Amino acid sequence: MLELLPPPPTDPLWDLTAEFAADERPERLDLVLGVYRDHTGRTPVMTAVREAEIRLAERAESKEYRGLSGNTAFNRAMQTMVLGPEAPAGRAVTVQTVAGSGALRLLADLIRRTRPGATVWISDPAYVNHRPILEAAGLEVRTYGWRDAEGGFDAEGVLRELSAARRDDVVLLQGCCHNPTGADPTLDAWEALAERAVRDGWVPFVDLAYHGLGDGLEADLLPTRILAARVPEMLIAVSCSKNFGLYSDRTGCAMVLGASARALGHAETALQNAARTLYSMPPEHGAAVVTTILEDDVLRAAWRAELEVMRGRITANRTDLTTHLGALGHEAQARTLAQQKGMFSMLRLTADQMLELRLRYAVYGTTSGRINIAGIPGHRIPRLAQAVAAVLDTAHAPAPRRPRALDTGRTRQSPAVSPLP
Incomplete structure (x- = not known):
């Protein structure tokens, strides 16, 4: 063989x-x-991460299976962080994944299951693993230009090229700190992208891997929140590798925003089924660390201060x-x-x-x-x-x-x- x-x-x-x-x-x-x-x-290792690990070791809780969605407390904490505490209840479902790459793959499988004829548009250039992950899920991939002649973000060019995206296509956008170019849209450009998504009917698919390392945590999350406030459906892949320093712990989550509880329930089950066939359940340690930090006021403040030093x-x-x-x-x-x-x-x-x-x-x-x-x-x-x-x-x-x-x-x-x- x-x-x-x-x-x-x-x-x-x-x-x-x-x-x-x-x-x-x-x-x-x-x-x-x-x-x-x-x-x-x-x-x-970030100071807040080390302290959280000490607390977890002292508690020595069970290592029993968490379930197909992973750590549900982690999922709630991440959803609140990304979408904001004022986001409408019941608007999204979140599933823990094997880092951001695992989230990208689960959401790619969801696209394939729900929109088998859809094209996924990615920037050119793009994160090196975007195309392989999407194509491994059986999706058609097309590109749209990202930079202008000076190497900055090309707002007019992006909107022009995305005019070819059909209703029910998916457009992959990096929420901040674009990899590999470092060139990001302005807030006005994000507003224009949100308006175009609503007008033309394509679904934003946001990859969040570097929030907190560009303009600051809240500022870096604002573009994602702008899109979430305007579009009926949206996909978000989130990584904790960079801003929590949990590279080898493979910690992340996949979020789906929808218009009805029924649709979101079906989406959550589809993500769980995809996870079951790919890796069954995600690793617990990193998710427990992030949850411990985000649920404790002192640790959360220490983490954000250290993240700001890194930025x-x-x-x-x-x-x-x-x-x-x-x-x-x-x-x-x-x-x-x-x-x-x-x-x-x-x-x-x-x-x-x-x-x-x-x-x-x-x-x-x-x-x-x-x-x-x-x-x-x-x-x-x-x-x-x-x-x-x-x-x-x-x-x-x-x-x-x-x-x-x-x-x-x-x-x-x-x-x-x-x-x-």
């Missing part, structure tokens, strides 16, 4: 991560994976990198970076230039130009800016040849990092 299996494609992000791990240059800089790192380069560090990194690039004469790059938000930024570099950045200067980002702003140690920003500037200044020179060992995976001696001016 296995001998008949053709070579499957590998994951490009994890390929780059493996390449970084094999790189022996001490100057190497990992800006690939979307994780928050502090000034020392560590991804710390401030990300913002400061972006501002510092912008300043250095501008000082090095690359104002266009600086302007693009300055208008972006969240963990990621998009450098206006080609795939060949990103390869040069990696091979010559040991700076690892994706071939699309995405870098993890949250992963840069502050003291290394000047050198990163110099490396980007050097690549831009030699834009017409051929990229350095990839060492053979990078293609084969064999152990190698890494090339020396090129000197910077």
